[in-house]
Amino acid sequence: MALDTLRKGAARTLGLILVALLVVSFAIWGIADIFTGYGRQTLIEVGDTEISPQNYQRVQQDVLRAMSQDAGRSLSLQEARGAGLDQRVLERLVGGAAVDTHAGHLGLSISEEALLAQIMKDPSFQDASGNFSPLAFQSALRNIGMNEATYLQTLREQSLRRQLLVTVGEVASSPQAIVDALNKFNEERRILKYVLVPKSAAEAVGDPTEQDLKSYYDNHKQTFTQPEYRKVGMIAVTPETVKDELNITEADLKSTYETKKDTLGQPEKRRIQQIALPNAEEAEKIAAKIASGTDFVEAAKELGLSETDIDLGTVSKSELADEVVAEEAFKLEKDEVSKPITGKLGSVVLIRVTEITPGKVPTFEEAKADIEQEIAKERASGAIFDMHDKVEDELASGSTLEETAGKLKLNYTVIDQVDRTGRKPDGSTIEAPAQKELLNGIFVTDAGIENDPIAPAMKAWSGTRSWVSRPRRSSPSTRFAPTWKKAGARKPRAIRSRFSRRKMIRDLNDGSKTLEGIAKELGNDVLPTSALKRDDITVNVLPAAVQQAFTLPKGGFGSAASGVDEGRIVFQVDEIVEPPEIDPRALKQLRARIGLLYSEDIIAEYFSELEQTYGVKINSQALARLTGSGEEP
Numbered sequence: 277m278a279l280d281t282l283r284k285g286a287a288r289t290l291g292l293i294l295v296a297l298l299v300v301s302f303a304i305w306g307i308a309d310i311f312t313g314y315g316r317q318t319l320i321e322v323g324d325t326e327i328s329p330q331n332y333q334r335v336q337q338d339v340l341r342a343m344s345q346d347a348g349r350s351l352s353l354q355e356a357r358g359a360g361l362d363q364r365v366l367e368r369l370v371g372g373a374a375v376d377t378h379a380g381h382l383g384l385s386i387s388e389e390a391l392l393a394q395i396m397k398d399p400s401f402q403d404a405s406g407n408f409s410p411l412a413f414q415s416a417l418r419n420i421g422m423n424e425a426t427y428l429q430t431l432r433e434q435s436l437r438r439q440l441l442v443t444v445g446e447v448a449s450s451p452q453a454i455v456d457a458l459n460k461f462n463e464e465r466r467i468l469k470y471v472l473v474p475k476s477a478a479e480a481v482g483d484p485t486e487q488d489l490k491s492y493y494d495n496h497k498q499t500f501t502q503p504e505y506r507k508v509g510m511i512a513v514t515p516e517t518v519k520d521e522l523n524i525t526e527a528d529l530k531s532t533y534e535t536k537k538d539t540l541g542q543p544e545k546r547r548i549q550q551i552a553l554p555n556a557e558e559a560e561k562i563a564a565k566i567a568s569g570t571d572f573v574e575a576a577k578e579l580g581l582s583e584t585d586i587d588l589g590t591v592s593k594s595e596l597a598d599e600v601v602a603e604e605a606f607k608l609e610k611d612e613v614s615k616p617i618t619g620k621l622g623s624v625v626l627i628r629v630t631e632i633t634p635g636k637v638p639t640f641e642e643a644k645a646d647i648e649q650e651i652a653k654e655r656a657s658g659a660i661f662d663m664h665d666k667v668e669d670e671l672a673s674g675s676t677l678e679e680t681a682g683k684l685k686l687n688y689t690v691i692d693q694v695d696r697t698g699r700k701p702d703g704s705t706i707e708a709p710a711q712k713e714l715l716n717g718i719f720v721t722d723a724g725i726e727n728d729p730i731a732p733a734m735k736a737w738s739g740t741r742s743w744v745s746r747p748r749r750s751s752p753s754t755r756f757a758p759t760w761k762k763a764g765a766r767k768p769r770a771i772r773s774r775f776s777r778r779k780m781i782r783d784l785n786d787g788s789k790t791l792e793g794i795a796k797e798l799g800n801d802v803l804p805t806s807a808l809k810r811d812d813i814t815v816n817v818l819p820a821a822v823q824q825a826f827t828l829p830k831g832g833f834g835s836a837a838s839g840v841d842e843g844r845i846v847f848q849v850d851e852i853v854e855p856p857e858i859d860p861r862a863l864k865q866l867r868a869r870i871g872l873l874y875s876e877d878i879i880a881e882y883f884s885e886l887e888q889t890y891g892v893k894i895n896s897q898a899l900a901r902l903t904g905s906g907e908e909p
Contacts, residue, residue, distance in 0.1 A: 319898050320366075322373035323890030325380070332902055334426065336365045341420070362903045366894070374886040375437045384440065386432050388597060392620055394435065395428075410623030414552045418585055424550070425588045428597035444882045445875035454870055455863070463855030465807035466825050470847035471795040472803070472816060472838055473780070491778075503695040508718050510689050511681045512709050513667070515652065518659035524651050532647050533640050540643050543592040544635035548605055550588050551576050551626045559616035559624040566613050572628045590631065601625060694718070712888065777835045780846050784833040791833075791848050807853050816845055825849055 320327040339361060344351045351359070379385070395401060396408040400416050403409040417427055533540075549572060553559040566575050576586045588596075596602035598619040608614055608629045616624050663684070670680040681688035691706055696719050698705045708714050783789035795802045805814050810826055813819055821836035828834055828849045838845045858866065 321893040323377040325373040325377040465853040467851040468805045468847045469850045470845040473844045475842040505693040513663045515656035541637045545633040547590045547631035548588040549586045549628045
C-alpha cells in the first residue's frame, strides 16, 4: 500500500491503540526463550535489523521518562528496574525492530520532506501566530532531554511503525450479527426458580455401577485421551538443499563487489556539536565571538545550553536528517567551526566537528563471503522452484515420496510420532522448516497420501517447500480403566438416593417429577431469583449455577452447589429476558469494542508471523552488562 494511503489512518485514535499493542503482542513471544550469546557489538538481532547497546540506552531513557511521568515524580534507575523497566525496554526494542524489518522489506519509508512537514505542523513547535518556531523547537527538545538528531530518528521510527500497524490492524465495520451476539451475551438475563437440597438429604448407597462409570467417562473423555500422534515421512527443499545448483562463480562475486563497493563497509562518521540560533544575525554574533577566541562549548553555555544540548553524537552523513547541515558538516576539518548554516527546518546553526572516524571500504577478499551469501539469497528461490517442479513430476509419474527423494538425491526424513503441537511422546519437539504449516498439513491428510507442497511465506530472499506423506494415526489411550475406576470411586456422592443430583435431574427431565414435588418431599419451598446476567450472583445461586443456567433452554433443569453446608440447589430456567434495544451511543461503543478485538487478533497474528519469518536473537552477556545484573537473564 502506498505510504500516503497509510498516513490516512495514522491520525485515528485506533492508531494510538495499535501502537500500544506492539508491546503486548511481543510479550506473547516469551522473550526469555530467545536469549543467546553471540557477537560483541550487536545487542539484539531481528531478521536483518541490528540493535546496538547505544540504541538500548536511548530507549531506556525514553521509557524511564515515561515511567516517571506516570509516577508523577522522577524515578531512579533502580526504582524503575524494580517496576519492570528492563523488560519494557526489551519488548519495545524487539517489537520495533521487527516492524522496522518488515517495513524495509516492503520498501516503505518516511521521506525527509514528510518528516520535516510533520514537525512544522506540530503545535508544540509553533509561535503565537501558528508558524513554526525554531526557538520553540529547540526549547521543546531541551525540555525532553533530546538533541535534534535523536528526536528526528525517534520521530521517523514512531511514524513508520504507527502507519504500518494502523494499516495491518484496520478492520471494516463490525458485522451486525456479531454486534447482536455480543449484546445478547452481555445483556440477556435469566430468571430461575430453585429448591435447596441439604447435604443430609443425600446418602451414599454403595459402589458405582458400570453405567455410572461409563457416564462419568463420557463426560470426561478429554482427561483420559492421549494426544493424537502421527508417523510421517517428508522431504524439504531449502536454500541449503539447492546450494550446489546456484553456480556462483568468482566472476559473479567480483562483478557484484565492483557494483556495490561504495555501499559496503562502514561510512565515515563524525562527532558533531551544534548551536541552534533564532536568526542569522544572532548566529553571526556568536560566530564572531568564537572566532575571537571563545570556546565553542563556552559560547553555548552563555546561551543557557549544556554540552548534552549541543551534542548530536557520532553520526554518518545519512543519519543527519537535515541534508543542508549534513553537507556542510562533512566538509569541515576536525575542530573547525562552520559559518552560520540555514537548515531545512529554518533554524540557523553553527556546528563543530570534534572527532572524525574514517570510513572503510573492505577489500574484495574481506567482502567475498558476504557477497556470496547475498547472491545465494537472491538465486535460491528460483532453484527451489526448479526442484519443486522435478519433485512434482516424479510424484505425478507414480513414484512415492521416498522414491522421489532417492532419485533426486534429497533427504527423506521420517518422524515416528508427532502430535499437533510438534511434540513427540517423550516431550521433545521436532525441528522442521515451515513447522506450523507442516504440522497443519500432516493432520489434515489421510494415511498414505502425499501432500501438496507446503510453501511458507517467502522471506526476504528465500523460501522452503516441504512435502509430507503417509501420516498414520495412533490409537487413543488404553490405560483408562484403572483411572476410570479410581475416579468413579472418588465420586460416591454422584451415586445417591432419590435426592441424588443425577437422579433428580433425570426425573425432572423425563417428567416423572416436578420442582414443586421435590420441594414438597424435602419440606422446602420453591424460591425465585431476580433477572440475572451471566456475571450476577444472588443468595444460594452462585456463579457455577448462573453459568450453567445460561447453557440451558427455557424450562431446562440444572444443579449446582449452594454454598450452604455442602448442600446443593436444583433449579429450572423459568424465563429468558431478551436484551433491550441498543441505544445509539451504546451501539457505537459496542462496535468500537468489537473492532478493537478484531484488531488485537490481527495484530497478534501479524507479530506471530514476524517472529516466524525473522527470528529474534538477544546477546545475553551484553544485556547483562547494560542492565547491571552481572549475569545472563
